Amino acid sequence: MNYETQLKGDEFRSADFEAGDEALARRKRMILIVAAAAILILGVVAFKLFGGAGGDTAVGAGDQQAQTVTVAIARPQDVTNMVNATGSIGAIRDMPVGVVGEGGRVLSVRAEAGDWVTKGQTLVVIERSVQAQEIAGLTAQVEVARADARLAQSNLDRAKALVANGFVSKAQIDQLSATRDAANARTNVAVATLNQARARVGRLDVRAPASGLVLTRTVEAGQIVQSGTVLFRVAEGGRLEAQARLDEGALANIRVGTRATVTPAGSTRSFEGKVWQISPVIDAQSRLGIARIELPYNQSLRPGGFATVQIAAGDTTAPVLPESAIQSDTQGSYVYIVDEKNKVQRRAIKTGSVTASGVPVVSGLAGQEKVVLFAAGFLNPGEVVKTKIQQSGAAR
Known part of the structure; x- marks a missing residue:
């Protein structure tokens, strides 16, 4: 191999390196593009789920976790205070x-x-057989006395006719008059005795x-x-009553003529009546007095039976809540309200007697608070909730 051949081989290797670097750069750009797209998609999804980014996202997450409670604004309304009591049914005049x-x-x-x-x-x-014989005997005595009286009167009349002829003296006339008067008196005694016997027989019935x-x-x-x-x-007269046993405070709030509702034990039927007498004394042992409620006769009212009584004790204006909204513990009765920050707060209250509309709150509420109506036992003071407002009439 000569020098020229070696040079061409080096040129080919350099071209291969340059081609590999270009492919690697393209792959890196593709990865960056895909990553950017994924981040964008996740951002959109997060915005959809949480309603925004940063601090707004945190609030949205908290709202998703908060439970929803039903509340109502228990505005004051006119209610009739009812006094609840127990008692027994009896006759007003049991003879x-x-x-x-x-x-x-x-x-x-x-x-x-x-x-x-x-x-x-x-x-x-x-039975009066003996008394009947006694009356028969007395009747006979009356007849005898009357016969004696008639004879005495006849003797007196004849003597008076002979006085003018001098055959009968004045003294004899006086004696015969006395005899006649005594016979009449004996007749009267016999008649009185007979009437007395008849009265005794009449009393046997x-x-x-x-x-x-x-x-x-x-x-x-x-x-x-x-x-x-x-x-x-x-x-007497079929007049019945319910004798309701009440404490001193309840007795002070009712008057003669106050209407009342009486429900016999074991019955779903109620009877309307009115208070006709309030006990003037309080039992020293039980500290209770009796309000007597007159009732019209009905076969369902059985004297001696047990009954529950509701007596109207005057009208008042107060917020009214269902019993489900009222909680109680060793500290007394309370409700949960939701403030303007959707946080639960405990509010101590004082309630009146249960009415057909609900439980009146005589103190503790101004009438503008949002009161939790249901499931308040599962809440804690300071807890953040979502509210669902129930309109007027819901608190009844």
Whole structure:
């Protein structure tokens, strides 16, 4: 190999190196272009997902993680304060009806529990055979006394006719007059004794002292009863009542004539009534008094039964919330509100009695706060949330 041949080989190797460097540069440019495109695509995706870059992106991410809660602005509204109580149902006038006479064997019973009776109606007939014979004897004595009185009057009349002829003296006339007066007096005594016996027999029958509803019956035919034995209990006029037991504070807020709703135990039906009497004393042991609520008669109202009572205790204006919004712990009742920064805050409140519209908040809320309605137990003070506002009526 000569020098010329060696030179041409070096030229060929130099051309190959230059071609390889150019290909490597093209590959690097392609990689840079693809990387730039990938970065641009990721930026667009990030902007779509987080709503922007830098600080705005961080806020958007926090919003995505915050839970959504339903809130309502519980504006003040007119509500009726209700006092809740328990009590029993009974008759306003529960009359015991029994034997007022001497008693005896019962022949028949003419009333059942649940019957309506009228004043003077015979409820029980008691055997009276002995008393009937006594009346017969007294009746005969009255007839004898009347015959003696008639004879004495006749003797007096004849004597007076003979006075003018001098056959009868004035003294004899006076004596016959006294005999006549004594006979009339004996007649009156016999009649009074007969009437007394008849009155005793009349008292053997047990009669209703007033019209009303028979509540109980404790007598059967053939039973021997004595004077003073109670055989029936009658609700005068069928008038019933609920006796609600209330504390001193509740009693102070109600008045005679206040309307009330009574629901018997085990029943879904309620009955409207009104307070007709408020206990003038408080039980020293239980510290409770009684409000007596008059009710119209209904077969579903059974005296002696248990009932729940709601008494209207006046109107007030206050925010009203559903029971789901009210929380409580050892510190008392509270709600969660959401401030202008969407942060949860705890607010202590004082509630009134539950009404049909919800729970009135008598203190703690001004009526403009956004109150969390549901799932407040899963929140913590200071937590950031997203809110969904429920319109008026939602807080009911």
